Amino acid sequence: MMDKLQELKAEIEKIKKQMAELKSLPEGQRQVEGQRLNALKKNAEAELFKFLNKQKQDEINSKLLNDKLIDITIPSYNGKTRVEGGALHPITKMMRRVVQIAVSMGFHVEDGREIVTEYENFDSLNIAKEHPARDIQDTFYLSNGMLLKTQTSALQNIILKKYGDELRKHGIISAVFPGRCYRNEATDASHEFAFFQCEGVMVGENISISNLIYVMEELISGIFETQIKIRLRPGFFPFTEPSFELDMSCPFCGEAGCPSCKHSGWIEFSGCGMIHKNVLAMGGIDGERYSGFAFGFGLTRLAMMKYGIKDVRLLNSGNIEFLRSIR
Numbered sequence: 001m002m003d004k005l006q007e008l009k010a011e012i013e014k015i016k017k018q019m020a021e022l023k024s025l026p027e028g029q030r031q032v033e034g035q036r037l038n039a040l041k042k043n044a045e046a047e048l049f050k051f052l053n054k055q056k057q058d059e060i061n062s063k064l065l066n067d068k069l070i071d072i073t074i075p076s077y078n079g080k081t082r083v084e085g086g087a088l089h090p091i092t093k094m095m096r097r098v099v100q101i102a103v104s105m106g107f108h109v110e111d112g113r114e115i116v117t118e119y120e121n122f123d124s125l126n127i128a129k130e131h132p133a134r135d136i137q138d139t140f141y142l143s144n145g146m147l148l149k150t151q152t153s154a155l156q157n158i159i160l161k162k163y164g165d166e167l168r169k170h171g172i173i174s175a176v177f178p179g180r181c182y183r184n185e186a187t188d189a190s191h192e193f194a195f196f197q198c199e200g201v202m203v204g205e206n207i208s209i210s211n212l213i214y215v216m217e218e219l220i221s222g223i224f225e226t227q228i229k230i231r232l233r234p235g236f237f238p239f240t241e242p243s244f245e246l247d248m249s250c251p252f253c254g255e256a257g258c259p260s261c262k263h264s265g266w267i268e269f270s271g272c273g274m275i276h277k278n279v280l281a282m283g284g285i286d287g288e289r290y291s292g293f294a295f296g297f298g299l300t301r302l303a304m305m306k307y308g309i310k311d312v313r314l315l316n317s318g319n320i321e322f323l324r325s326i327r
């Protein structure tokens with residue numbers, strides 16, 4: 001007896017043969033018969049496809065049943081106790097969350113280098129030659145003259161140049177760039193020599209402070225999963241003009257006052273402002289035609305706030321007990 005597969009194949013062959021013979025039929029009959037055969041052929045082919053699919057699935061299922069499998073989701077065993085599986089680091093979780101929200105608002109995500117030039121980290125950000133931040137007391141310089149970036153802003157110039165053409169074509173560019181930064185400083189419960197920040201820029205025609213306020217409100221509300229209010233206070237950064245310190249309403253007490261907000265109802269969140277014309281010019285962007293805002297905040301600090309971590313040093317400690325406790 002023919003098996004099913006051969007049967008199906010033979011059926012298709014038979015129809016194909018009949019189709020080849022169509023031309024011997026009279027005109028009117030040829031069309032009707034042609035349509036009928038076409039429909040038959042389609043059905044037979046679908047049957048064959050279904051059969052092959054099922055055959056493949058059966059094959060996989062029997063393999064799964066018979067093979068000795070390693071289930072990587074089962075906790076491992078170290079000889080005495082079961083060891084729990086891994087999990088994402090709190091900063092990674094926070095970074096992914098911020099990026100996800102930014103992407104939903106149309107931002108590109110950039111991943112920059114940790115070793116940058118002095119131009120990228122300082123000059124291109126309108127930071128004066130004699131600015132104390134350039135001091136070796138604060139910055140890790142390498143023997144080749146480059147340095148470990150002290151702020152994610154070091155990527156602004158690179159991004160403005162990278163997306164300049166897109167800006168001129170589409171009228172707008174926006175990007176966020178999370179990353180690790182380094183400062184030459186003594187560590188304590190709130191200071192680490194390595195920490196994470198996230199920076200963002202949006203440049204276009206008619207980009208204003210109200211765009212900045214809207215984006216920040218959406219971003220922070222998304223991070224804390226509750227409607228957050230923000231307020232701006234005057235600030236000073238060489239790379240923005242005007243510059244602001246941005247506070248967010250306390251997500252933990254709804255402005256009623258709690259230890260997290262030092263009973264003020266507000267928490268300092270970010271530095272931000274309208275990108276300085278010199279910075280735009282160094283990024284190859286016409287500051288007369290385009291304007292933009294930039295913001296930067298500490299991802300490490302944010303993770304500490306969100307997960308109630310009191311000592312920043314724990315985050316880099318590799319202490320599994322601690323990491324497990326904040327899962």
Ligand SMILES: [Zn+2]
Nearest residue numbers: 250253258261
């Ligand atoms: Zn509070």
